[in-house]
Amino acid sequence: MLLDVSLEEAQQLLLQNLTPPAKEKLSILEASSRTLAENLVAGENLPAWSSGARDGYVLHANDLDGHRKLSIVGTLSAEQIPLTLNSGETIEVRTGGVIPHGGTSLVPHEEVEIGETEIYLEKAIRSGEFIRQAGEDIKAGELYAQEGSIISPGLISVLAAQGRTEVQVYSSPRVAILSLGEQLVSWKETSGPGCLRDSNGPLIATLARRDGAQIIALNVVGNKGRAELVTYMQEIIEDADLLITIGGTYARKEAETKTLFTEMGGEMLFWGVPIQPGGHNGAALWNKKCLISLSGNPAACAVGYELLVAPVIRALQRKEPYTPRVKAQCLDNIGAKGSERRFVRSYLTTDGSIWRVKVLPGQKPGMIRSLVNCNALIDLPAGNPAIEAGTLVSVILLDPSSIRLKQAENC
Template identity: 30%
Template sequence: MIAIEEAQQIVLSRTRFMPMEDVPLLQAAGRVIAENVHAPWDIPMTDNSAMDGYAFSSTTSVREQWVVAGFIPAGSEQTTLVAPGEAVKIMTGAPIPPGCDTVAPIEEVEQTTNGIRLVAKVTSGAHIRRRGEDVRANDLVVASGSVLRPQEIGLMVSLGRTEVKVYRKVRVAILATGDELLDAGSIPVSGRIINSNSYSLAAQVLEVGGEPILIGVAADSGEATREKILEGLHADILITTGGVSVGDRDFVKESIQALSGELLFWKVNMKPGKPVAFAILEEKPVFALPGNPVAAMVAFEMFVRPAMLKMMGHTRIFRPVVRANLLEEMKNGGGRPHLVRMQVTLKHGVYMATSTGNQSSANLTSLTQCNGLMKLDANTTITSGSSAEITLLDRGFEMGETAYGTS
């Protein structure tokens, strides 16, 4: 067996970036951009009003009132000079006309018989957005390798872009093995179970940003397993689940080798998920995961997820780690590091964690109650009240139930 960290390094050293493709901007959200984007023009393109109000020259602000000489709605502009002693009504976003350098908001202006007068002091140059104050022409606004969030999408639309070059999504074929498996929607009978692993793994692929391809179930024979493995090589990654241990009907590892695959490791020093294998077959990464549901999903977290993220251009590929206070004693009397399913909470800025109970690798409910994994070394006991590092699988528990500033 090899260590988790060594296995991860082997996986990452043998995975390659996906090809690049041009996609519409909305399809690029959450993906990694594969080009530098420079601004073709200033934003804003001209000085414009930041408020609905009145524009005038600050050199005449000592006046008691101004004659209103025009109106500039958003989407319009005035090119004629505004004379001293005159003001123009202007809407937010409208260009500042010649002769004006200040805007007084509507609420700071009072209507008079002949025009307007100020009811509050307005600083010279107030309430004007200056040309290029957000972006200057030729600025680098989005760097290659960035993850495109809604704000980057909006900025690129402002710069006239409708498409962007990103790394292609990873297509992941998912193959379950075993004569005991029934299709989703079936009624289980004694000795047979529903194939839930394919769907759990497909959901994990979707969460990472990939495209899952369910290719069904391979019967328990070498020929059937090899046939389905070859089908899965049409994708960018192949994941198998089950059939990778040492049983009489575990054909996955020997099928990979029979197809001239390069087996890079088999068995990792971890619990759950020891019988996991990684191979390169026809230049495609192949992850052979255990058949127990928890073991399969944990192995995906450890090995497949970071590989997928790297392939799609991400540089941050590992889950966040926090230090939490343990609410119970944690003991591992076995000889392998145990990835314990944990429930993490946050109270008064302090992370606290407890196990989700029964840690059997067949108990999927231990994962439904889990939002973190704690690596508990072999033959180790950590007392209640001690702190430990927890890898967070999600951070939804950190979100508030009330709005800012309310209780």
């Protein structure tokens, strides 16, 4: 077991010990934002036939030069079998309607003079105008999405157009979350004297769901004896891909969760990462499954999750483990504090050209106020001197979808 490893070393130890993710088939309507677990090859042309891109009249190749009258010989809707078009004739089609044999171009209604039995074409029309050629979008046999791609609404549209009802994806990791601490009770219960409602469990469950996990257990287990707890953890990890424990990471002699991981048969990977907040943490392997221990202090718990757990959950879905970093203008002074690497909870915004980051109030490890609007972490190296407002700092985006195009507000 390694002690007090760097953050990057801890992350690498976790990622290199992950088992390949499982796969499952989902309805295409349930697959948005999941990771594709197969290569997608078109089974048919898209569009399947040449069709009209507008409501209008189809023209023969000999009739494109304008200044001529053409006889209307029929009308085709989208589902009708195409007719044959001869020179001097035109056939009306609706958007998506099949182009008749012999038709090479389409002129919209509003660009011709329409009579009862004929149209007058004044301007010349280019060959292929307003015609969707068969296979011009996607050709049969073409690879249109690779395994590992994130499934977008647009890809679901293509799947539907190809007649696919299901698609193979990487399964959502099954995560169990256990909160330790004799003083803890469920957030659903009334808090009596000396008791604390568990806020960390719901926090981590929500973050894990944000990152694509499914929560199979969310329990407060501080009232269990050690032997009972070891057995319980062994049972619960059987059905999970990842076990997260919260609390019990620091004691005068021996951290509780380190002992629990060892007694349940886990192989310790590391213990302790010198960061603030969240330095009291660790990880182990049990039957090739990850066990990760986070600090019980709320802010430390949240930071530990973002830096250690979130990359694991993403990697288990074949997603990019890390969220982006940016250089941002710090709007506040940050005092020098301690010798360890620090992660400052913050609120990141941009006006489209400049990133700005605001330090959130309530930076003590036990405070939760700073988590309300936290969408980024300012990464300050160990021993970093005081930061003056206006300085560029390195910032980790926690949830890129939360970034707003505006100035930082009062948070």
